[in-house]
Amino acid sequence: MQALEFDSKKKVLNITKKNIPEITDSHQVLVKVAYSGICGTDIHIIAGEFPCKDDSPVTMGHEFSGTVVKTGSDVTHVKVGDKVAVDPNNGCNVCYFCHSGSPHFCKIGGINNAVGIWRHGGWADYALVPDILVHLLPPTVSLKQGALSEPMSCVAHGWDRIAPVTVGQKILITGAGIIGNLWVIVLHLQGHRRVVVSEPNAQRRKIIEHLETGYECVAPEVLQERTKKDPNYLFDVIIDCSGSPAAIQSGFGLLNYGGKFCLFGVAPPHATVSISPFQLYAKEVTLYPVLVNPLTFPKSLGLLEALGDRYIDYEKLGIKTFKLSQYKEALDELAKGKIGKAVFEF
Structure with missing residues (x-):
C-alpha cells in the first residue's frame, strides 16, 4: 500500500510503499481509508512546531473515514463492510484524568498518543486502529462527510x-x-x-x-x-x-x-x-x-447527520480533494489560502 510518512528528524514528507498492516490484537480493526484530511495541526507538525513520533517516521493523518475490511476476534460493534470514522484520541483509562472524564488531559494518551501523530494514521490506503476508536457512521452520512467527524468533534x-x-x-x-x-x-x-x-x-x-x-x-x-x-x-x-x-x-x-x-x-x-x-x-x-475532543465523537456524528447535505458540502465549505501523490500541491494551496481545507481521496 501507499503511505505518506513524516520524518521528524529530517522534517520531510515522503510517499512510501508498505505492507498492509496485519491484525495482531483481538481488539484491532483494519480500515480501508476512503478520505483523510489535512489538519492545521498537521501543518504545524510538518513545520516542526508541534511534537510527534520522533524515533521513526510516522504515517500522518488523524481525520479519516473508511470501510472495515478485517476485525480482531473480540471486536463486536463493527463488522466487515461497515462505513466508519476514526477518533484519533483515547486515554489510558487508568489515570486520574481518564477516571474524571477528561481523557484529553491524560499524560499517556490523548493528544500525547494520537493516531496520525504518534501512531500510524490515515494518510495511507489502510489504517490499523484499536476498536475503541472506531465509530459506525449514521446511514445518511457519507464517507466523504464522515472525514469531517474529527474536526466536528x-x-x-x-x-x-x-x-x-x-x-x-x-x-x-x-x-x-x-x-x-x-x-x-x-x-x-x-x-x-x-x-x-x-x-x-x-x-x-x-x-x-x-x-x-x-x-x-x-x-x-x-x-x-x-x-x-x-x-x-x-x-x-x-x-x-x-x-x-x-x-x-x-x-x-x-x-x-x-x-x-x-x-x-x-x-x-x-x-x-x-x-x-x-x-x-x-x-x-x-x-x-478548547483542547481536542474528549468523549464528543458521538455528538459529532449527530451533528453531521443533522447538518446533512444542506451544509456538509465540500464545494460550499471550500474543501478540495487530492490524490495522496498530490500532497505538495495540497499543502501549497492551503498555505496560500486558496482553499479552506484539503482532503486526500483514496
Whole structure:
C-alpha cells in the first residue's frame, strides 16, 4: 500500500510503499481509508512546531473515514463492510484524568498518543486502529462527510464549553478556514443569525458567501473602523478559529460585558498576547480554551447527520480533494489560502 510518512528528524514528507498492516490484537480493526484530511495541526507538525513520533517516521493523518475490511476476534460493534470514522484520541483509562472524564488531559494518551501523530494514521490506503476508536457512521452520512467527524468533534467540545449561547446574542468568528466554516454552519443550524465572520483572506471570505447563511464576512480592518465609529460595537460571544495572537488580542477589545471568548484556534506554543486584567475584572468576561475532543465523537456524528447535505458540502465549505501523490500541491494551496481545507481521496 501507499503511505505518506513524516520524518521528524529530517522534517520531510515522503510517499512510501508498505505492507498492509496485519491484525495482531483481538481488539484491532483494519480500515480501508476512503478520505483523510489535512489538519492545521498537521501543518504545524510538518513545520516542526508541534511534537510527534520522533524515533521513526510516522504515517500522518488523524481525520479519516473508511470501510472495515478485517476485525480482531473480540471486536463486536463493527463488522466487515461497515462505513466508519476514526477518533484519533483515547486515554489510558487508568489515570486520574481518564477516571474524571477528561481523557484529553491524560499524560499517556490523548493528544500525547494520537493516531496520525504518534501512531500510524490515515494518510495511507489502510489504517490499523484499536476498536475503541472506531465509530459506525449514521446511514445518511457519507464517507466523504464522515472525514469531517474529527474536526466536528472538536467543535462539539467547544460548543459544550461555551453553552448556553442564546439565540439573538451577537457572535463573532475570527478566521474562515475550515474550523471557522464548521462553526458557521453549526451556529446557523441552531438558529443563530446575528453572526459576523472576520477573515483577512479575500478568497476565504467568498467561501462564507457560498454557505448561504446570510452571515456577514468582513476583513479585520472593517471591524476596527466600526469600533472607532461606535464604541458599543461589541460581541457577546467571540470564537477565535485563527490561532493568531494578533486576532486574539484585538478580539478582546470587541468583547461585550459578561462576554465569552472561545480560544479554539491553536496559537504557536511560544506566542503571547497582552490583556488587561482590569478589563477582565470590569467586564466579567470568561475565557474558554478548547483542547481536542474528549468523549464528543458521538455528538459529532449527530451533528453531521443533522447538518446533512444542506451544509456538509465540500464545494460550499471550500474543501478540495487530492490524490495522496498530490500532497505538495495540497499543502501549497492551503498555505496560500486558496482553499479552506484539503482532503486526500483514496
